[in-house]
Amino acid sequence: MAEEAAQQPLAFVAETVLKKRKSTEALALTRKAQLELGKYGHGQKNKKSKVEDIKRPEQFIKQFRDQELDLIRMKQRGKRSKKVIGKPKSKLLFIIRIQGTSDMHRRTKKILYNLRLRRIFSGVFVRATDGMLEVLQKVEPYVTYGYPNLVNVKELIYKKGYATVDRQRIPLTDNNIIEQTLGKYGIICIEDIVHEIANVGPHFKEVVNFLGPLTLNKPEGGLLGKKQPFKDGGEAGNREEEINELISKMN
Numbered sequence: 001m002a003e004e005a006a007q008q009p010l011a012f013v014a015e016t017v018l019k020k021r022k023s024t025e026a027l028a029l030t031r032k033a034q035l036e037l038g039k040y041g042h043g044q045k046n047k048k049s050k051v052e053d054i055k056r057p058e059q060f061i062k063q064f065r066d067q068e069l070d071l072i073r074m075k076q077r078g079k080r081s082k083k084v085i086g087k088p089k090s091k092l093l094f095i096i097r098i099q100g101t102s103d104m105h106r107r108t109k110k111i112l113y114n115l116r117l118r119r120i121f122s123g124v125f126v127r128a129t130d131g132m133l134e135v136l137q138k139v140e141p142y143v144t145y146g147y148p149n150l151v152n153v154k155e156l157i158y159k160k161g162y163a164t165v166d167r168q169r170i171p172l173t174d175n176n177i178i179e180q181t182l183g184k185y186g187i188i189c190i191e192d193i194v195h196e197i198a199n200v201g202p203h204f205k206e207v208v209n210f211l212g213p214l215t216l217n218k219p220e221g222g223l224l225g226k227k228q229p230f231k232d233g234g235e236a237g238n239r240e241e242e243i244n245e246l247i248s249k250m251n
Contacts, residue, residue: 066103074108077137085137086238088128090147091200094156094243096123096216096250098223098235100142111139121250122213123156125197127204133238141227141236146243153198155251156214157190164212181210216250 097117100109115135116124126132128147136145148156163170163177170177172190179188185203187196196207228234230242239246 067105070103070108071105073141074105074138077140078134080137082130082134085130085133087130088133089240091128092148092153092198093126093128093132093145094123094148094152094247095126095136095143095145096243096246097121097143099227104142108139108142111135112142115139115143116213117143118213119215121216121218123160123216123247123250124213125153125208125211127200136238140229144230144236144239144243144246146239146246147241148247149241149244150198152244152247152251154194156247157194157197157211159251160214160216161190161193161211163210169212178210182206216247219246219249 095115095117097112097120099120100112104112112118115126116122125148136143157172161172163172163181165177165181172178172193175189178190178193182188182193182203185206187193187203187207193207193211195201196203201207223235227236229237230239231237
């Protein structure tokens with residue numbers, strides 16, 4: 001009997017089945033390591049692991065739901081009446097992006113990118129119009145904005161301003177750079193830039209494109225209640241003239 005059992009051929013297993021079995025075992029080990037890292041890995045920040053970048057299925061589901069909820073809320077804000085939005089009280093607006101993470105819908109992100117606000121705590125000068133206020137309603141939780149005074153316009157440009165030439169950032173330390181690019185508009189120095197922006201002159205668009213977005217400092221103590229409107233005690237939305245206090249903290 002023992003000899004007959006020894007002479008019996010081994011069961012044939014297809015190569016594809018063996019490969020699938022190996023892949024399943026490897027996935028199970030990775031999943032186990034991922035769970036253990038989530039449970040016990042808080043004190044092992046210096047250890048590198050390949051599973052750190054692997055998202056759990058529930059994380060994908062939450063991210064998708066957050067993005068869809070963001071889209072719904074954006075559409076609701078876009079339906080606000082013009083009476084609620086109000087009219088511009090000045091010709092110039094300064095917009096600061098205060099947050100924005102993976103919970104943003106791609107349409108929200110596109111609006112921020114069109115405003116050139118690709119990074120948190122970046123700021124841009126824009127012309128204050130009814131249409132701009134309507135656009136800002138859609139991305140209100142992610143930005144704060146208001147009407148900057150002349151002092152802050154000047155200090156922002158002198159401290160944070162740089163030229164964008166051939167996709168390169170160049171500090172505004174040489175008026176020759178300004179004259180070479182904007183001289184055809186009669187703008188030859190940094191004071192001319194300040195004047196054109198503060199007064200929203202005829203070549204305002206060319207000047208702000210030349211400047212590029214301004215990189216601001218994170219305010220001391222951070223921002224609390226970011227997504228809540230400023231009028232309700234939060235940080236987001238229209239601050240009108242009170243934007244100047246925040247600019248002073250971030251410049």
